[in-house]
Amino acid sequence: xxxxxxxxxxxxxxxxxxxxxxxxxxxxxxxxxxxxxxxxxxxxxxxxxxxxxxxxxxxxxxxxxxxxxxxxxxxxxxxxxxxxxxxxxxxxxxxxxxxxxxxxxxxxxxxxxxxxxxxxxxxxxxxxxxxxxxxxxxxxxxxxxxxxxxxxxxxxxxxxxxxxxxxxxxxxxxxxxxxxxxxxxxxxxxxxxxxxxxxxxxxxxxxxxxxxxxxxxxxxxxxxxxxxxxxxxxxxxxxxxxxxxxxxxxxxxxxxxxxxxxxxxxxxxxxx
Numbered sequence: 322x323x324x325x326x327x328x329x330x331x332x333x334x335x336x337x338x339x340x341x342x343x344x345x346x347x348x349x350x351x352x353x354x355x356x357x358x359x360x361x362x363x364x365x366x367x368x369x370x371x372x373x374x375x376x377x378x379x380x381x382x383x384x385x386x387x388x389x390x391x392x393x394x395x396x397x398x399x400x401x402x403x404x405x406x407x408x409x410x411x412x413x414x415x416x417x418x419x420x421x422x423x424x425x426x427x428x429x430x431x432x433x434x435x436x437x438x439x440x441x442x443x444x445x446x447x448x449x450x451x452x453x454x455x456x457x458x459x460x461x462x463x464x465x466x467x468x469x470x471x472x473x474x475x476x477x478x479x480x481x482x483x484x485x486x487x488x489x490x491x492x493x494x495x496x497x498x499x500x501x502x503x504x505x506x507x508x509x510x511x512x513x514x515x516x517x518x519x520x521x522x523x524x525x526x527x528x529x530x531x532x533x534x535x536x537x538x539x540x541x542x543x544x545x546x547x548x549x550x551x552x553x554x555x556x557x558x559x560x561x562x563x564x565x566x567x568x569x570x571x572x573x574x575x576x577x578x579x580x581x582x583x584x585x586x587x588x589x590x591x592x593x
Contacts, residue, residue: 324348328453336360337444340451344436347424348457351417353403353438359448362386362397369439370403370471372421375592377495378403378471380584382440387543388503388584391550403438405469407500407557409539415557419469419588420458427464433591465591470495472587477580478573481509484581487570491563495589499561503584504547509577511547516561517570523561524551560588 334340344350357365365382380388386397392409394402410416426432442449478484490496504511514531516524526534531549532542538553551559563569573581 322458323351324457324459326455326457328353328455331440331451331453334442334449334451336442336446336449338442340440340442340449342438342451342453344423344438344453344455346434346436347460349460350421350423350436350455350457351404351406352456353405354454354456355401355403355440356452356454357399357401358450360442360446360451362401364443364446364449365440366443367439367441368403371435371437371439372423372433372465372468372591373435374437377468377592379473380471384503384505384584387546391503391541391543391546391548393539393541407469407552409555410552410557411555412557418467418557421468422460422464422466425460425462425464427466429464431464431591433465467588468495468591469500470587470589470592472496472585474583474585475580476583478575478578480578481576482574484573484575485570486573486583487568489569489571489583489585490587491569492566493589495592496585496587497562497564497590498588499549499563500552500586500588501548501550502586504549504573505545505582505584506547506575506579507581508579509575511573511581512576513574514547514549515572516549517568517572518561518563518566519568524549563587 331340331342362382369376370378423433513527
């Protein structure tokens with residue numbers, strides 16, 4: 322059964338501050354719902370989700386809203402959802418694979434004993450007010466389990482051509498598989514992406530085909546975002562495996578000079 326519960330109050334909610342909320346331990350978290358007023362999405366300049374004091378998800382409020390829209394969720398409009406489940410899949414077990422399971426140790430004694438959210442608030446915010454609610458269920462055996470680790474990187478190209486990126490993390494304990502990656506160009510456009518794993522081409526699409534397949538699968542492509550999502554048809558196990566991989570690289574065809582921000586969702590363990 323899902324439990325809907327209001328969370329404790331935030332600390333430090335003020336323009337120019339970092340707001341902090343300490344979430345209670347002992348249940349499994351499926352989603353957080355951030356109610357905000359007196360501050361815009363753009364004025365929440367970074368959100369950091371932390372377990373045991375280590376950041377495992379990082380994004381701006383605007384980015385999180387666009388990521389939600391891509392998977393078919395509602396626009397924020399005063400309530401921003403922060404999902405931990407992989408929403409939009411056909412199998413509930415696969416969706417809930419990455420729910421945050423707190424307070425229960427695994428066989429080695431590892432457990433999530435601290436779960437917090439930090440939000441950086443721009444100094445221009447008028448009169449920020451924040452509240453948090455959570456969709457939870459009872460904790461399950463097995464410790465933290467699989468975590469959805471979200472990492473941000475950026476790379477640049479000086480003009481039109483192919484941007485090759487081979488130094489995003491892969492095959493580490495926190496990046497055993499790639500669930501999805503959002504690529505956000507600062508200017509111009511991306512026209513094609515090819516993925517290579519151990520020197521083999523494993524995925525290649527131009528923009529029009531990519532957005533067509535994603536739309537057919539129930540995703541909602543967003544302007545300014547180029548998304549690689551191999552779970553697009555609802556099959557959660559169809560992620561890109563990165564264990565024991567020696568080489569993994571992106572070949573991104575760019576129509577002009579740009580800096581690309583990559584928001585990568587990795588399946589892995591809780592970082593130490």
